[in-house]
Amino acid sequence: MSITDIILRTLAEHGRLAADRSLIDDHTDLYQAGLTSHASVNVMLALEGLFDIEFPDRMLRRGVFRSVSSIRQAIEELTAGAASPPQLTGELK
Amino acid sequence: MTEMSEVCAALGQYCASTAMVFAMHQIQVACIVRHGLGSQMFRDYCAELVERQMLLASATSEVGVGGDTRSSICAVEVADGIFTLNKDATTVSYGANADDLLVTCRRSVDAARSDQVVVLARRGQYRLDQTTNWDTLGMRGTCSPGYRLSSSGPAAQILPGSFADASSHTMVPYSHILWSSLWLGIATDAVTRAARFVRAEARSKPGTTPPTALRLAEVSNDLHTMRAMVRDMAREFTDAQSPNEDAEALLGMGFALKMNNLKIASSTLLVKIVHQALLLCGILGYKNDSPFSLCRHLRDAYSAPLMIGNDRIFAKNASMLLVHKDD
Numbered sequence A: 001m002s003i004t005d006i007i008l009r010t011l012a013e014h015g016r017l018a019a020d021r022s023l024i025d026d027h028t029d030l031y032q033a034g035l036t037s038h039a040s041v042n043v044m045l046a047l048e049g050l051f052d053i054e055f056p057d058r059m060l061r062r063g064v065f066r067s068v069s070s071i072r073q074a075i076e077e078l079t080a081g082a083a084s085p086p087q088l089t090g091e092l093k
Numbered sequence B: 001m002t003e004m005s006e007v008c009a010a011l012g013q014y015c016a017s018t019a020m021v022f023a024m025h026q027i028q029v030a031c032i033v034r035h036g037l038g039s040q041m042f043r044d045y046c047a048e049l050v051e052r053q054m055l056l057a058s059a060t061s062e063v064g065v066g067g068d069t070r071s072s073i074c075a076v077e078v079a080d081g082i083f084t085l086n087k088d089a090t091t092v093s094y095g096a097n098a099d100d101l102l103v104t105c106r107r108s109v110d111a112a113r114s115d116q117v118v119v120l121a122r123r124g125q126y127r128l129d130q131t132t133n134w135d136t137l138g139m140r141g142t143c144s145p146g147y148r149l150s151s152s153g154p155a156a157q158i159l160p161g162s163f164a165d166a167s168s169h170t171m172v173p174y175s176h177i178l179w180s181s182l183w184l185g186i187a188t189d190a191v192t193r194a195a196r197f198v199r200a201e202a203r204s205k206p207g208t209t210p211p212t213a214l215r216l217a218e219v220s221n222d223l224h225t226m227r228a229m230v231r232d233m234a235r236e237f238t239d240a241q242s243p244n245e246d247a248e249a250l251l252g253m254g255f256a257l258k259m260n261n262l263k264i265a266s267s268t269l270l271v272k273i274v275h276q277a278l279l280l281c282g283i284l285g286y287k288n289d290s291p292f293s294l295c296r297h298l299r300d301a302y303s304a305p306l307m308i309g310n311d312r313i314f315a316k317n318a319s320m321l322l323v324h325k326d327d
């Protein structure tokens, strides 16, 4: 499963988006799609668990969680340098 | 910010309601100045604001939403360049006396509750029908009853961008710092009265330290803590504005946590300080007509923890701390 798919599934599970899931693409503004700051925390937590990463303080900004593409960039940055590409270490429901 | 904070603290020593009106107006102006100047309409508006010295009020709280400023039920509708906006506002300070209003609402009728914008409604473009009274324990001078607002005007009066950014960049830090500053003013005057009381006691029996002096030392310790917090945050906010600082820092979670903590701590300390000062002055603090009266301080102080309920803010912090690393 690609990082993008994992992000989309995490958003579906924890993002509590008002917009239809099928309408979310790479650049959809997630906040306009109904992502609240509370829900974004749950998305971050789930992604931290799934990829065994920690978003540092500098990434805990609205801009970073604004779209699927910006979230993917953050995850790629945090997993860069690892021997293998980002792996799912947690379990997806 | 440091200067405005000093003004609020100074006004708060005499009349907390006046200080609150001043603070709220400044918060609204800051939202426009910091987020609206990309638009010609708002640039012209700012010039007019200064020239005509207009007073700006705020309608964020809404029936069904309460103090959760980051969600709205009402929505702005735009057709042919004209906006229409109706809101059932629970509390609008000096609403009846304001020139213009800044109103939060959903971006459109099909937008999510958290997808908000701010709309400027100018005098003549809105109608306020009073729905509730303002018969309160304290902060009476703010004259903050509920109103049903109906408004319509040029769509250019919708503040560019989203309220989410204006909120974390401006409205939250300005509110929490300026409110805390005026609360510091209330606390300062309460301690001044308590100190005067203790000194009068000491003068009547030179050579002995009155037992209340210990209490004074205690309450003045809390006042110093409160003052240090307020000044520290006002300075930190000012520093974050300097060009070599990362403006994005204001949008970060660390900064939001600090601002929230300032609000919770200063509103809690205020109630504690006024309470201690009252115990110290005794019945003369309890009387309305004594020079040591703390009745009004006490009544005003109790609004602070409720004005955006501290539990609500604690809940937000609790959620952020699950991912925020303070290291």
Ligand SMILES: Cc1cc2nc3c(=O)[nH]c(=O)nc-3n(C[C@H](O)[C@H](O)[C@H](O)COP(=O)(O)OP(=O)(O)OC[C@H]3O[C@@H](n4cnc5c(N)ncnc54)[C@H](O)[C@@H]3O)c2cc1C
Binding pocket: B020, B024, B057, B058, B059, B060, B061, B062, B065, B066, B067, B068, B091, B092, B093, B094, B139, B142, B144, B303, B306, B307, B308, B309, B310, B311, B312, B315
């Ligand atoms: C002097 C004064 C002037 C004001 N002026 C204005 C103004 O000009 N414009 C304006 O828009 N508003 C104004 N307000 C209103 C203010 O901004 C808040 O909306 C209001 O104080 C909160 O009202 P509430 O307690 O009814 O609502 P709520 O915020 O709904 O809170 C009710 C209770 O529930 C608790 N609670 C709510 N959510 C949670 C949660 N998630 N977790 C835990 N506890 C929770 C709160 O702590 C509180 O105890 C003013 C208030 C005051 C005191």
